[in-house]
Amino acid sequence: MLRLIILFAMLAMPAKAEEIVLGLSRDEVAITATFEGSEILIFGAIKRDAPVEAEGDLGVIVTVAGPDNPVTVRKKDRRLGIWVNVESVDVDIAPTFYAVATNRPLGEILSATEDLNTRISTERAIRSIGAPAENVQNFTEALIRIRSAQGLYQTLPEGVSVAEEALFRTLIPLPANLTEGEYTAEIYLTRGGQIVDLYTTTIPVKKVGLERWLYNLAHENPFLYGLMSLSIAIAAGWGASAVFSAFRR
Numbered sequence: 001m002l003r004l005i006i007l008f009a010m011l012a013m014p015a016k017a018e019e020i021v022l023g024l025s026r027d028e029v030a031i032t033a034t035f036e037g038s039e040i041l042i043f044g045a046i047k048r049d050a051p052v053e054a055e056g057d058l059g060v061i062v063t064v065a066g067p068d069n070p071v072t073v074r075k076k077d078r079r080l081g082i083w084v085n086v087e088s089v090d091v092d093i094a095p096t097f098y099a100v101a102t103n104r105p106l107g108e109i110l111s112a113t114e115d116l117n118t119r120i121s122t123e124r125a126i127r128s129i130g131a132p133a134e135n136v137q138n139f140t141e142a143l144i145r146i147r148s149a150q151g152l153y154q155t156l157p158e159g160v161s162v163a164e165e166a167l168f169r170t171l172i173p174l175p176a177n178l179t180e181g182e183y184t185a186e187i188y189l190t191r192g193g194q195i196v197d198l199y200t201t202t203i204p205v206k207k208v209g210l211e212r213w214l215y216n217l218a219h220e221n222p223f224l225y226g227l228m229s230l231s232i233a234i235a236a237g238w239g240a241s242a243v244f245s246a247f248r249r
Contacts, residue, residue: 028204067095087135100156181204
């Protein structure tokens, strides 16, 4: 919601000296039964209708965010030789996938105030309401560490290449364990740590083919899905038994 407010505020402002013209290598990502990951090429140009008066070097930030879901992060500890949950924090908003690519380290092209307002950095994109601040920080770091190891959270400093301060491109890798839904790609231009333009688009990520059919069946008719799964398991067991019996003869 906050980002939409910022976008509307920018649209209401006078024409800017620098604006983003965007392109995508694909307008959707299809998850099939053999999906092993993919990548999205995000490229574009910076349109200038007047001389640039803003001070500071140009910064380009590209974020790709998956659907937000609440998640409970638990801390385990060994008690009497057994690992048990000893503490937990409920995270209200956590993107299922989040990538931040920049032409230089984020702290050099975006002020802390702008990051606080727009929640661009991974730490700011994750929000927990009501939990003690010290607990939230520790559990947020743990969540980022776990999902980074799975390829779901990515920070790509200098992952955006900029040519002649006019053309930019970045490649965002997508892991195989993507969550289905609408993914939001946002491109920010900054000068002196301040945002001067923002472009937003969506990239649908959805299951297709057999994967989509099985997904729909499991959610829309779980009883039939269960019978089918049981029948396949029985058939597979009988088939394996028949093969072993044939080999014994």
